[in-house]
Amino acid sequence: MKEKSWKEIPIGGLILEAGNAEKYLTGSWRTFRPVLNKEKCTNCLLCWIYCPDSSVIVEEEKTKGFLYSHCKGCGICANVCPFDAIEMIEEAKYRQKQGEQKEGGT
């Protein structure tokens, strides 16, 4: 998105377009990444209710995972999950692991 000059934006820091926070990607703010354990998850949807960033993906009443482009990694979902089905993994460690797996040819 091209950033606008001071002459092109509404004054007062106002946001005039409802719901445009979706266009603002906040996933890079994350230090810890929620990772879903599908075996433990009962689809109670508590995480979906509590997520302050609407970043829990639910399809047909089932928790599918997380919208990592917006998830800030606050950990609320993991905290409220009654079944311990969400693990918060340090982003750096997660990436390292992903890299290792790739090198291993998986």
Place this chain on the structure above:
Amino acid sequence: MAKILALTGDETAAEAMRQINPDVVAAYPITPQTEIVQTYSQFVADGEVDTEMVRVESEHSAMSACIGAAASGARAITATCANGLALMWEILYIAASYRLPIVMSVANRALSGPINIHCDHSDSMGARDSGWIQLYSENCQEIYDSLIQAVKIGENKDVLLPVMVCFDGFIISHSTERIDILEDEEIKNFIGDFKIEHSLLDIDNPVTYGPLDLFDYYFEHKRQQVEAMEKALPVIKEVGKDYGKLSGRDYGLVEKFNMDESDMVIIALGSTAGNIKATIQELKEKGINVGLLKIRAFRPFPQEEVRQALQDKTCVAVMDRAASFGAVGGPVFLEVRSSLYELNKRPQIISYIYGLGGRDVTVEHIKKVVDELSGIKKSGKVENLVNYLGVRE
């Protein structure tokens, strides 16, 4: 027909507010501003105004309530001073940055500590970078006139900034003077209706006030505030002229008194300008000529007007009723001195800090300043750049 009343400065502010008839007044009492809130509460209780009076628990809440009201499209007014203004600090900046044209009387009083209830400008001078327009009033009539104009200045589409109308605590707030009051209807027509472009209560066109604004847009929003202050300069003059047509009393950014007759100038704002005028007249009879340049609008600072008024003068004394600790001279001095920098031939300039905590400034003090100006004129040299007038050495 306009009427003539005898009112104190505080009562004058309340009377102007009555005629403005704002939608919301949220205020907390503090000496010497209390009578504004007290008198206005009576108007509300007597059904003389349509205002929703919000009795808040602090000045921080007073300004917060005004912001909420103004963001929803209400005309909001408040009043405070000194420590009350200091408690508002955080919210002052928010009011200005949301671009809400709130109007506020400030009955200038010294900031603690040690605690002091009397006049100086340390309260509003400290808020000079908060993004508020600041108009200083010399007397009760100017409080009335400036409050009415403040509504129109702040609400101007090119400006949209909050406005402080400052006047000296006790010296003006508690002095009874003769005031010309215009008709209610004339004021109503002059200020018109307040129509906010984006109201928080407009559910068909939702708007967000106060979202997070980081390194990518915050700077742009500050740049807009700078621009609005620039735009306020001609608007203050325009509104002052229009008000002159209505009332017979013209206003500008500065006021000149005996300026053409003299090459020595004293600069001041607030009630001291009155003392200086009296001194100038007294000295004139003795054949000594001094000019007064009264600064009415301190924010935005009328750099161009000040430069033009001083460019062919020999020496200038700037009076500050506030110290700026660690700076070279008071806040007004710093602005004036900086305004002169581009001139090829600059007048000599000297700073006087005076009247802190309500210390009286008399005709004798002003005469001392004139004496020193005469000395500078003769010698062409300023011995002491920053001076403390009326302090016991």
